[in-house]
Amino acid sequence: MRLHRLDLTAFGPFGGTQRVDFDELSTAGLFLLHGPTGAGKTSVLDAVCYALYGSVPGARQNGQGLTLRSDHAAPGVRTEVTLDLTVAGRRLEITRQPPHERPKKRGTGVTVDKAQTWLREYDAAAGVWKDLSRSHQEIGEEITQLLGMSREQFCQVVLLPQGDFARFLRADAEARGRLLGRLFDTRRFAEVEKRLVERRRAAEARVREGDAALLADAHRMQQAAGDTMELPELAPGEPGLADAVLTAAALARSTARERLTVAECGRLAAASAQAAADRALDDVRELARLQGRFEEATGRARRLEERAGEHQAARTRLERGRKAEAVAPALDLRDAADAEHRRAAEAEARARAALPERFAEAGAAGLAAAARRAAEELGGLESARRGERRLAELTDERARLDRQERADDDVLTETESWLADWDTTRTALRERIESAQEAAARAERLAVRIEPAQRKLRAARLRDRLTGEAETARARVRAAEQRALDARAHWLDLKEQRLDGIAAELAAHLSDGAPCAVCGATEHPAPARKDAGHIDREAEDRALAAQQDAAETHGRELRRLADVERELAAALAEAGETPAETLAVEAGELERDHEEARREAGALHSAREELRAAEQEHERRTAAQRDAAVRAASRIGHRERLDSERATLEEELAQARGAAHSVAARAEQLERQVRLLTAAADGARAAEDSAERLKVADGRLDEAAFRAGFDTPRAAADALLDDTAHRELQRRLDAWQSEEAAVRAVLAEPDTVAAAQRPPADLATAERTAAEAAERLRRASSAQDAAARRCAELDQLSARAADGVRRLAPLRDEYDRVARLAGLTAGTSADNERKMRLEAYVLAARLEQVAAAATARLQRMSSGRYTLVHSDDRAGRGRSGLGLHVVDAWTGRERDTATLSGGETFFASLALALGLADVVTDEAGGVRLDTLFIDEGFGSLDEQTLDEVLDVLDSLRERDRSVGIVSHVADLRRRVHAQLEIVKGRSGSTLRQRS
Structure with a gap:
């Protein structure tokens, strides 16, 4: 770099x-x-x-x-x-x-x-x-x-802070470890230590969890085995726990199987005893049943003998009833003929009561002849009745024509009146539509002008407001500028005065024998004295703070003025020089005109709808006027035909009505007369026929009663039985015979007779014995089931424990392996002779490289006297530290770097810094540091x-x-x-x- x-x-x-x-x-x-x-x-x-x-x-x-x-x-x-x-x-x-x-x-x-x-x-x-x-x-x-490299590494390698390396030379192993850890980024080794500790704890937790689950299964097996199993007195994690649990489980399973064999034998013995008791109980129950059966049959025989008289009376009553059944048809025939004769006589009397007096003595033949004559007259009125119905239809048709004529006259009058004003109405509606369309166009033109006018008005108002704010802001800027200049001048004056009197301020700290901070002299024959107007540092600092506050205020006012002037320029560009009042009046007029035009344009839709409705109404009324004229022309000929047919029918009907007010009334009178005469003739013939049949029925009844052995028909009627009584008597006789046969059969059974001769059966004792045998079998079965469940549960829990032991074996091996590695990297293992942690081991190697690189320069700086070496002597808590010693070639002794003097410490720390820069550079991938x-x-x-x-x-x-x-x-x-x-x-x- x-x-x-x-x-x-x-x-x-x-x-x-x-x-x-x-x-x-x-x-x-x-x-x-x-x-x-x-x-x-x-x-x-x-x-x-x-x-x-x-x-x-x-x-x-x-x-x-x-x-x-x-x-x-x-x-x-x-x-x-x-x-x-x-x-x-x-x-x-x-x-x-x-x-x-x-x-x-x-x-x-x-x-x-x-x-x-x-x-x-x-x-x-x-x-x-x-x-x-x-x-x-x-x-x-x-x-x-x-x-x-990171920022910390860069600051140590490129900027080389000597104070830090001087402290590094005198620091203990822990402090050196922290610095080297940051420079060489050995956090991954510390993370390895931490990860191994976490894995050891996790593996230990899994092993303990497995042991706890194994002990839980052992407790369940102990509960299942009862008092036959003893648990090992071992805690989770202790060796031998798995073998102890499996051994105890094997003993418990063997004991449970022995108990199951004993329970099976007991259940077989109880089952045999229970079967014998059940057979004895069945024998006693059969004896009790036969003895009860014989006793019951004897009682039923006594009850039959007591009711023998009732049985004979029922038999006699049934036989008379059967004889009376031969007379029953004649009795039914006579009763039916008598009832029919009475009904016919009553019907004849009612029919004759409705006839006139002249027919009171007439017979059936005379009544029938009168009915035929009335029917013939009624048939002749059928044509007149049809003419009368036609006359009513003609009258209704004539009235309907009159109503149609009046309605068409009203339609023609109203239509002519409405069509007379059609041209005026249509012209007015078209004028309304044209006016609304013009208003809509005017509203659109005004809407385009409103927004610019309002924007210009807002800009004018903002212009007027900002004009005043700009004047105020300029005045505030001038005042702030003046205050800033005054404050700066005041601060500079005070600073100048303080510099002029700085000698007195320095002299105030002089003392005899102490060197002067300016000249270094230890004698102070004439120190300067502060005068009355001396300015100290505190006064200068207050003036400086006031000057800075004034400058900041001036800057804020300048920025505020710039903002106001920028907004004012924008408002002037928008509004120009036109007064805001004039713009407000213009904007108001535009808004009023626009509102009025919109209101007028709003009537366009309603006017168009009214014109469309009026045109439709015009078409409808024109069609109605035309239809009414056509109907009036067709009604004239129709009315003449109706009047001619009506006159002819009235002449014919006058002859057919006679004294009645109408043909229908005359026909109704004849129809009633025919109906009454016919009914009276039918009633007379029916009465005569029923009287003859009643006489014949009486003769047949007397003959049937005599042949059946009855003195009179009444005796035969009294002996006659209805179906219910007959069935009841027959049921009683059948029941008697069935009961008698059943009793004789039971009393003839050999087993029943033999059982009756034996002592009474003791059923309660036999049932108690069978119940006790069944209870013993139930207890034996329960014991066998419990023993089988215990064996099955112990087998299941043992298999689960064995599976848990198999799964726990690799976990225990993993725990042992991870625990050894964690102890080795943490320096607590006996295999780690120097008790050195993994991160400290890596840092010691790096420190050894740094010491070798620093020695190459330290020997030149110290003229070959000093050499830096790494020491791995054990430090606090018995662990090897990151020691750093210096070897003095003049004495041949190795001593701690903390014993170096001030100058020696400087060039030693400089050599260490340069050496560290070389090592860290190589560690960072060989980045060149130029x-x-x-x-x-x-x-x-x-x-x-x-x-x-x-x-x-x-x-x-x-x-x-x-x-x-x-x-x-x-x-x-x-x-x-x-x-x-x-x-x-x-x-x-x-x-x-x-x-």
Whole structure:
């Protein structure tokens, strides 16, 4: 990596823009950065680091961003750092701007602009710079990848902070480990240690979990086996647990199988006893059943003998009923003839009651002849009835024609009146449509003019308001400018007065025997005294703060005035010089005219709809007028035909009506007479026929009763049974016979008779014996099932435990292997003789390389006296540390680096820094570092040692390196010709370069 150019703007103490030409400084190989304390020497290095990584080194990285900005910078100037460098064969330019706080463009207050970054690459073939990226993340990753080192490594390798390496020489092993860990990025080895510890814990947890599951299975087996299994007294993780559990499980399974065999034998014996008890119970139940059957049959026989009289009476009643069934048809026939005769007599009486008196004595034949004569007269009225119905139709048709004529007259009158005004109505509607169309066109033209007029009015009002604000802002700017000038003059006057009286201020800190800070003298014969008007530093600082506040206020007022004038110019360009009142009147008239035109245009649709409806109404009325005229012409001939036919029918109907008011009334009278006469004739004939049939039925009934053995028909009727009574008697007789047969059959059974002769059966005792045998069998079966379940559960749990032991074996092997590795890398294992952690081991190797690289330069700086060596002696807690010793060739003894003097510590730390730079460079992939910086520490060297150190630094040019020394030691200005001087001033620091 070689630096070419660095541009600074408003960064740190530099208020303006400064440039560092590293190409010119690097020509000599060794150059000096010097200047008074606080001028900004370290800020140049901070700018290089900020350009590369976006942050500054060490503790100064906290609070960056707005704090990187120079207090001397003008408000409108933004902080910016640009670095031109070559790295990995590529010429790059990096520009960074931190967040920038500035006043808001509109309103009051401040806003913060985001940080920005640019990366460009120089194309040598085309001779131009090409943009690569503006992304902070992409640029950071690109630079880190090209340099091959982090910001911490860069600050240790390129900037070489000597104070840090002096502390490194005197630090303990732990502090050295932290620094080397950051530089060589040995976090991966620490992660290996951590990962191994985590894997050991995870493997241990899995082993313990497996052992716990195995013990849980053992507890389940103990519960299943009862009191026949003893658990091993081992905790999860202890050796031998698996073998103990499997052995106990095998013993429990053997005992359970023996108990199962005993339970099976007991169940077989109980089953045999229960079968015998069941057979005995069946025999007792059969004996009890037969004895009960015989006793029941004996009781039924006694009940039959008691009901023998009832049985004989039912038999006699049934036989009389069967005889009466032969008389039943004659009885039914006589009852039917009697009922029919009564109905016929009643119907005849009702029919004769409706006839006139002249037919009271007429017989059936006379009534029938009168009915025929009335029917013949009724048939002659059928033609007259049709004529009467036709006359009614003619009357209705004539009335309908009259109604149509009146309706058509009304339509013609109304239509003629409406059509008379049609031309006037159509003309008026067309005029309304044309007026609305003109209004719509006018509204469109006015709408185009409204928005510009309103915009111009708003601009005029804004112009008038901003005119007053601009005058006020100009006055505030003039006042703020005057206050800023007065405050600056006051601050400069106070600073001048303080500088004039600085001798008295310095003399106030003098004491006898102490050297003067100015001349170094220890005697102070006439120290200056403060006068009454002496200005101290606090007064000067207050004046400076007041001057800065006044300058900021002046800047804010200027920005506010610029904003107002810009807005005023825009408003003038829009509104011109026309007064706002005139523009308001014009805009109001436009809006009123536009509203009126829109209102008139709104009637266009309704006018068009009215015209369309009127045209449709005109067509409808014209068609109605034409149809009414056609109907009136056709009605004249139709009316004449109706009147002629009506006169003819009225003459014919007058003859057919006779005394009735209509033919229909006369026909109704004849129809009723025919109906009554016919009914009376039919009733008379029916009465005569029913009387004859009743007489015949009485004779047949007497003959049937005599043949059946009854004295009278009434006796036969009393003996007759209905179906229900007959079925009931027959059922009782059948039941009696069935019961008698069943009793005789039971009393004839040999088994039943033999059982009745035996003692009574003891059923309760037999049932109790069978129940006890069944309970013994149930208990024996339950015991066998429990023993079988115990065996099955123990087999299942044993298989599960055996499977768990098989799965646990590789986990235990893994745990043993990982535990050995974790103990080895953590330094706690007995195999690790030096008790050294893995990360410390790697860092010790790196420290050994650094010590070897540093010794090559330290021997030249110390004229061959000192050599740096790494020591792996055990430190605190018995572990090997990162010791660093120096070997003194003059004494031949090895001692701790903390015993070096101040000057020896400086060149030893410088040699260590250069050696570390070489090792870290190789570790980063061999990135070439062509530019290095060494910060302070040269003031502690004597002249001879300083020459030797400079010779070593000058020898770096052999590798085409350039080294920048940051120091304020005056002797170095004489020895190093290429210089970059930082000059401190009131308006900020500036750079002065000399080759």
